[in-house]
Amino acid sequence: MTQFIVFFFFYVILIYTLVVIGSYLFMLIASLIKVRKEHKLDKGIADKSSMEDAYTKPVSILVPAHNEEKGIIESIHSLLNLEYPQYEIIIINDGSTDETLQTVITHFDMQPRNRVIPKALQSETIHAVYESAIHPNVLVIDKDKGGKADALNAGINVSSYPYFCSIDGDSILDRTSLLRVMQPIITSNGDVIAAGGSVRIANGSDIQLGSVLKVGLSSIPLVMMQVIEYFRAFLMGRVALSEFNLVLIISGAFSVFSKSWVVRAGGYATGVVGEDMELVVRLHRFMRDNDVKKRIEFVPDPVCWTEAPETFGALRKQRRRWHQGLMESLWRHKKMTFNPKYGGVGTVSMPFFWVVEGLGPVVEFAGYMFIIWALLTGSVYIEFAVVLALLFVLYGSVFSMMSVLFISWNLDTYPKVSDVLKLTFLSLTEVFWYRPLSVIWRLEGMIRFIFKRSDWGHLDRKGLAKEEVPAK
Amino acid sequence: MTTIILIMSVGIGALLLILFGFVAYLSFKRIQQNREEEKVAHYMETYAKDWEDFLINGSNDGQFLVPKTKVAHRAVEKLLLTYKQNIYSENTEDAIYLFADKHLQDRYRKLLYSSKWSERVNTLYRIMDFRMESLLPDIRALLVSERALSRVEIVQMYKLLAFFEQEDVIGLMNDPEVPLHEHDIHGIIYVMNEELVQKCIQAKTDLTRPFTLALLDMVGQRRNTDYLFFLESYLESTDLEIRIRALKALYTIGFIYNKQIIIDSANSDHWEERLMAAKLIRIAGDDTFLPILRKLMEDTSWHVRREAAVTISKQQGGRDILEGIISSSKDPFAVDMATEMVERGSAS
Numbered sequence: 001m002t003q004f005i006v007f008f009f010f011y012v013i014l015i016y017t018l019v020v021i022g023s024y025l026f027m028l029i030a031s032l033i034k035v036r037k038e039h040k041l042d043k044g045i046a047d048k049s050s051m052e053d054a055y056t057k058p059v060s061i062l063v064p065a066h067n068e069e070k071g072i073i074e075s076i077h078s079l080l081n082l083e084y085p086q087y088e089i090i091i092i093n094d095g096s097t098d099e100t101l102q103t104v105i106t107h108f109d110m111q112p113r114n115r116v117i118p119k120a121l122q123s124e125t126i127h128a129v130y131e132s133a134i135h136p137n138v139l140v141i142d143k144d145k146g147g148k149a150d151a152l153n154a155g156i157n158v159s160s161y162p163y164f165c166s167i168d169g170d171s172i173l174d175r176t177s178l179l180r181v182m183q184p185i186i187t188s189n190g191d192v193i194a195a196g197g198s199v200r201i202a203n204g205s206d207i208q209l210g211s212v213l214k215v216g217l218s219s220i221p222l223v224m225m226q227v228i229e230y231f232r233a234f235l236m237g238r239v240a241l242s243e244f245n246l247v248l249i250i251s252g253a254f255s256v257f258s259k260s261w262v263v264r265a266g267g268y269a270t271g272v273v274g275e276d277m278e279l280v281v282r283l284h285r286f287m288r289d290n291d292v293k294k295r296i297e298f299v300p301d302p303v304c305w306t307e308a309p310e311t312f313g314a315l316r317k318q319r320r321r322w323h324q325g326l327m328e329s330l331w332r333h334k335k336m337t338f339n340p341k342y343g344g345v346g347t348v349s350m351p352f353f354w355v356v357e358g359l360g361p362v363v364e365f366a367g368y369m370f371i372i373w374a375l376l377t378g379s380v381y382i383e384f385a386v387v388l389a390l391l392f393v394l395y396g397s398v399f400s401m402m403s404v405l406f407i408s409w410n411l412d413t414y415p416k417v418s419d420v421l422k423l424t425f426l427s428l429t430e431v432f433w434y435r436p437l438s439v440i441w442r443l444e445g446m447i448r449f450i451f452k453r454s455d456w457g458h459l460d461r462k463g464l465a466k467e468e469v470p471a472k
Numbered sequence: 473m474t475t476i477i478l479i480m481s482v483g484i485g486a487l488l489l490i491l492f493g494f495v496a497y498l499s500f501k502r503i504q505q506n507r508e509e510e511k512v513a514h515y516m517e518t519y520a521k522d523w524e525d526f527l528i529n530g531s532n533d534g535q536f537l538v539p540k541t542k543v544a545h546r547a548v549e550k551l552l553l554t555y556k557q558n559i560y561s562e563n564t565e566d567a568i569y570l571f572a573d574k575h576l577q578d579r580y581r582k583l584l585y586s587s588k589w590s591e592r593v594n595t596l597y598r599i600m601d602f603r604m605e606s607l608l609p610d611i612r613a614l615l616v617s618e619r620a621l622s623r624v625e626i627v628q629m630y631k632l633l634a635f636f637e638q639e640d641v642i643g644l645m646n647d648p649e650v651p652l653h654e655h656d657i658h659g660i661i662y663v664m665n666e667e668l669v670q671k672c673i674q675a676k677t678d679l680t681r682p683f684t685l686a687l688l689d690m691v692g693q694r695r696n697t698d699y700l701f702f703l704e705s706y707l708e709s710t711d712l713e714i715r716i717r718a719l720k721a722l723y724t725i726g727f728i729y730n731k732q733i734i735i736d737s738a739n740s741d742h743w744e745e746r747l748m749a750a751k752l753i754r755i756a757g758d759d760t761f762l763p764i765l766r767k768l769m770e771d772t773s774w775h776v777r778r779e780a781a782v783t784i785s786k787q788q789g790g791r792d793i794l795e796g797i798i799s800s801s802k803d804p805f806a807v808d809m810a811t812e813m814v815e816r817g818s819a820s
Contacts, residue, residue: 114816394487421499
């Protein structure tokens with residue numbers, strides 16, 4: 001009987017791991033074909049051409065901020081630096097208890113304005129809308145705390161333009177990123193209703209007045225490991241899924257949506273942890289329910305710089321929150337899973353996210369336990385453990401190494417050879433410390449999902465700027 | 473099981489070896505690339521004065537600046553683009569175009585047939601930047617060749633044809649076999665001269681819908697009152713989007729003489745047309761439209777009310793009119809909107 005249980009246990013983990021490795025391999029190849037094609041394309045000339053096109057659509061940039069006093073000024077400066085013909089910046093102060101609102105008001109000379117706000121979406125009470133006397137396209141909404149989704153809904157109501165871009169209050173955008181993330185929307189004639197750009201880690205880079213002056217690599221292994229992880233997620237997920245209109249996650253840190261479609265789909269769902277994924281899944285669902293053929297794309301180029309957690313505690317908070325959000329979205333839309341009515345999203349994306357992303361930590365955790373148990377007991381199943389361990393090395397470390405190599409080869413992310421070498425070698429250690437830890441954190445997220453625990457999950461920020469920007 | 477472990481270990485080991493080989497190769501390539509960048513920068517620094525003499529002062533014939541190596545080619549290309557973007561002098565521009573046409577032509581011709589998509593696209597952009605009309609036969613040859621061309625390439629080639637005033641581009645843009653998006657057509661019309669735009673207008677009945685929509689937009693952008701009649705001819709269209717685009721273009725031009733258009737649009741069943749009516753009153757310069765604006769202030773659409781309020785606030789005595797609405801209107805939405813505009817006016 002024991003033997004049967006062990007065999008069963010082993011083969012379930014083995015088959016699962018092989019399936020995951022197979023799907024990652026497929027996505028890796030699909031992404032490489034795409035990334036490789038655009039390697040060496042002079043994006044600067046294409047940007048210039050886009051800027052010249054008179055019909056680039058105006059965009060409202062929404063920045064929800066809850067206790068972001070340290071990073072908010074940098075973030076607004078980065079937005080003011082954007083190369084884009086027409087845009088407005090709307091900061092949504094979501095009941096901050098720190099000096100976020102006052103910092104912005106003082107720095108940008110914000111004046112209160114009486115505005116009639118259409119109630120396209122429900123949100124908590126808005127107390128005031130301010131406009132900057134220095135930059136007329138900068139607005140601040142001061143509202144009661146309602147969470148990020150609620151803040152974004154309020155921002156959508158106040159926004160004037162047909163497209164909105166949601167970015168996190170602690171993020172920095174590259175100058176051309178908005179222009180590039182809008183490309184699929186503009187060129188598709190309305191077929192693409194949402195697009196997300198890639199997110200990179202800013203820790204270690206030289207950032208001043210909202211611009212990344214020099215890309216650098218943090219010396220903290222935990223941060224470096226997150227850099228690797230972002231590379232991997234980029235290559236083994238979003239690029240490939242986007243090719244087939246199967247994207248379920250475009251980062252809330254930087255994404256653009258068509259306002260009318262989001263309003264039609266009901267806006268951001270409040271009371272959930274992962275409102276960004278939830279919205280994307282809901283848009284897919286709305287389109288299929290209404291028999292509309294639209295696309296949601298991930299754009300590899302546009303870069304949004306974000307601050308990665310530098311401590312285990314902060315990272316743990318972030319990861320369990322992400323996983324909780326993932327599980328919530330999958331559960332809320334479980335009807336779509338394996339449902340052919342929802343096309344590829346129902347039959348491919350949803351099952352993939354359930355099996356590989358959602359339940360992954362459970363199986364991986366079981367795998368790690370199996371290996372430890374077999375090694376400690378020195379039982380006859382030690383060979384099984386070695387097979388699993390080898391697969392985990394392939395799955396956890398070798399794929400990460402490949403991602404680092406291909407990304408640094410094709411995207412010239414880190415021009416310093418030493419940085420690429422550091423990342424390459426560190427990626428090999430992933431399976432021995434980072435991956436098991438993240439498995440445990442994700443399991444925690446799953447438990448929190450089961451017990452329906454929820455909060456803003458706010459992370460303490462150091463701020464991205466090297467020096468504090470003096471207030472006006 | 474032992475055999476499987478052995479095979480897997482060897483497999484993963486081999487994979488790692490390959491990857492380490494790859495690491496070495498990439499490090500070598502990266503060092504090489506960084507060195508090349510340094511060489512390009514060095515070239516640009518060394519010859520900066522000579523280029524300035526050639527392009528700005530015209531004090532040398534540029535013969536000795538003709539690039540012979542790959543590094544020199546890259547540096548020269550970078551230099552010429554920088555000059556083109558930053559110096560607005562006809563003589564300098566002419567010198568850039570002449571030099572590029574004479575000394576970069578062969579290289580670009582070769583690159584047009586490159587197996588790498590990104591190199592081909594970059595080249596098409598540069599042909600436009602340096603106005604290398606001499607490569608037009610190659611572009612045409614490519615368009616009719618059996619080669620599989622991407623959309624980006626096709627659009628860029630059509631842009632080149634349009635830029636070099638080739639009339640047949642209108643037919644090509646209208647070709648149902650290569651259906652262009654409206655945005656693509658915007659970009660192509662953007663580079664057309666007035667004469668070619670007139671040719672598009674003459675062909676108006678034969679144009680595809682995206683072409684018509686893009687043409688209406690771009691005609692508006694040119695702000696030429698000669699196009700008013702052309703735009704008005706679309707106001708009877710059964711296609712709502714076409715009517716809205718024509719109204720938008722009229723507003724962009726900033727002139728309207730047929731005031732009936734405003735009345736008709738203000739009575740439309742579609743809020744987008746009523747919104748355009750509120751906007752058009754702004755450019756009509758006629759206060760007889762005040763009753764229409766008052767009616768639009770109580771419109772069912774927030775957008776229409778807002779636009780009407782903006783128009784009133786911009787009129788002479790607009791503040792008094794808005795205050796009148798605040799004190800007399802029974803429509804709370806109209807009152808709110810008027811209040812916002814009054815406060816906005818007093819703040820600015």
